[in-house]
Amino acid sequence: MIRREVAIVGIGQTEYAKALPRDAWDLAIEAVTGALADAGIDPADVDGMCRFAAPFEPVSEPMLVRALGIRELTFFAQSPLGGEALGAVVAHGAAAIMAGLARVVVVYRALSQSKGGRFGRADRGVPDPAVDIVVPEEDNRSFAWPYGLMSPGQLFALWAARYAAVHGLSAEDLTQALGSIALTQRRYAHNNPAAMMRDRKLDWETYRQARMISEPLRLFDLCLENDGACAYVLTSADTARSLRDDPVYVLSATQTLSPYREPMGIYTEDLLTLFPPATAERLFAQAGVTRGDVDVAEFYDATSFMPLRSLESYGFVPDGQAWRYVVDQGTGPDSPLPVNTHGGHLSEAYLHGMNGVLEGVRQLRGTACNQVADAAVALVGAPAGSAMILAR
Amino acid sequence: MAIVPGMTDLTRPYWENANAGRLVTQRCGTCGRGWHPPLPACPHCHSTDLGWQEVGGDGTVYSCTVVRHATHAALADQIPYVIAIVELAEGPRLVTGITGCAPEEVRVGMAVRARFRPVADGVTLPYFEPT
Numbered sequence: 001m002i003r004r005e006v007a008i009v010g011i012g013q014t015e016y017a018k019a020l021p022r023d024a025w026d027l028a029i030e031a032v033t034g035a036l037a038d039a040g041i042d043p044a045d046v047d048g049m050c051r052f053a054a055p056f057e058p059v060s061e062p063m064l065v066r067a068l069g070i071r072e073l074t075f076f077a078q079s080p081l082g083g084e085a086l087g088a089v090v091a092h093g094a095a096a097i098m099a100g101l102a103r104v105v106v107v108y109r110a111l112s113q114s115k116g117g118r119f120g121r122a123d124r125g126v127p128d129p130a131v132d133i134v135v136p137e138e139d140n141r142s143f144a145w146p147y148g149l150m151s152p153g154q155l156f157a158l159w160a161a162r163y164a165a166v167h168g169l170s171a172e173d174l175t176q177a178l179g180s181i182a183l184t185q186r187r188y189a190h191n192n193p194a195a196m197m198r199d200r201k202l203d204w205e206t207y208r209q210a211r212m213i214s215e216p217l218r219l220f221d222l223c224l225e226n227d228g229a230c231a232y233v234l235t236s237a238d239t240a241r242s243l244r245d246d247p248v249y250v251l252s253a254t255q256t257l258s259p260y261r262e263p264m265g266i267y268t269e270d271l272l273t274l275f276p277p278a279t280a281e282r283l284f285a286q287a288g289v290t291r292g293d294v295d296v297a298e299f300y301d302a303t304s305f306m307p308l309r310s311l312e313s314y315g316f317v318p319d320g321q322a323w324r325y326v327v328d329q330g331t332g333p334d335s336p337l338p339v340n341t342h343g344g345h346l347s348e349a350y351l352h353g354m355n356g357v358l359e360g361v362r363q364l365r366g367t368a369c370n371q372v373a374d375a376a377v378a379l380v381g382a383p384a385g386s387a388m389i390l391a392r
Numbered sequence: 393m394a395i396v397p398g399m400t401d402l403t404r405p406y407w408e409n410a411n412a413g414r415l416v417t418q419r420c421g422t423c424g425r426g427w428h429p430p431l432p433a434c435p436h437c438h439s440t441d442l443g444w445q446e447v448g449g450d451g452t453v454y455s456c457t458v459v460r461h462a463t464h465a466a467l468a469d470q471i472p473y474v475i476a477i478v479e480l481a482e483g484p485r486l487v488t489g490i491t492g493c494a495p496e497e498v499r500v501g502m503a504v505r506a507r508f509r510p511v512a513d514g515v516t517l518p519y520f521e522p523t
Binding site (some may be wrong): 119120121122123128129130131133134135136137140142143144145146147148149150151153154157158159161162165210212213214215216217259266267271 | 393394395396397398399400403404428429431435454455456457458459460461463464465466467470473475477485487488489499500501509510512513517
């Protein structure tokens, strides 16, 4: 078990914007050097690197090793499946440190959607109207794209629609639940200087009147598309304590894969069971904490539906009740469990969950913009079970 | 311009049957169970003695969304359209589209039946419509 054997000692990020005049690897270097400076570690001393696998992460280890002046990487690993890498990169880095394969592990995520293609667009450039588009078969994509199921947002709409049908929600019930999450996160973003939506007010009328993208999801239910990078540094607990007074310890981290995940779980036995319940139990059992110990949660939110469902799938709220919970109790600063206190992917920026990790670290250091009083334990998790529990 | 499935040796029988107006799923010749999408071996008994079985074409809508924003230029003139996951009476689920009714009439749990629709030269895809 990782339980406090490994800690996050540095965090770094670039500015986030719809389009930055810089390449992804330029952004990656800034985030990584920022995280190392925050940790007080010489880049030359980095010997481990964990990242999201291509095509999700465009910047390869060899590019960074030369740019940072690293002497030798003795451990480097990639985690596939997009958001499913969120907890995996921590798990791999921690395992490497505990096994003596590396001492200082950098984790990073860089994105240049303005140059590399927006996640919400399936096309690249203008297709020739006279030529049919042949979808290459890869992870069952050829069974979905011909029907116009081509973007993550459309799949997440299928999740939300299924949820509403199974639990008997009216369209208005779902609107109130998803809107509550979107508006709460926007209010958090107003206090966050790094948030792309810091100065953009969002009220109920604007939310409701925004155009439907893929029913039941409206424009403001979907995450931002942007450029930017995030990084953090992992090392052993002993080294962490020699570097700073406020290391953030990793209590546990999960990576999970069960049948029918390709592509993104369309064919799973239950579309709403995105990971085995045992995964969440493992996350808490290995951490040695209970749900009640968690002070703040940063849930991967490609759409507003994900934090709602994550409250259930990680066991904070019983199945089928989170839609009511987020309306009655909310996810704001005075709620039982503040969620996405940086504004999340909906209102800070989209960094595949990595900006949620950085926010979890700030909450536990006591330096967050929307600081949860006396925050001691944070959960950072993706909708399909890749997660971590952190503690001060 | 249409968006059509590329094929591998594994997936070709599904699409060739669709072109001939037959909806099929892969079936294990050893244990008799079926599934979709296709696999190189049976997920239950790992047999590689696999075949294809025609299914009846009846199913229910497991989930659905009305797409109102085109994420690909090739889809711009189809907006709004319905993406559905349909559960076949035989068990397996398919990603498909729903035709034969207004998009906003499609509901989870609705009974549907396969209806083959030519989308490009030599390409017919299984869609579904309300029964």
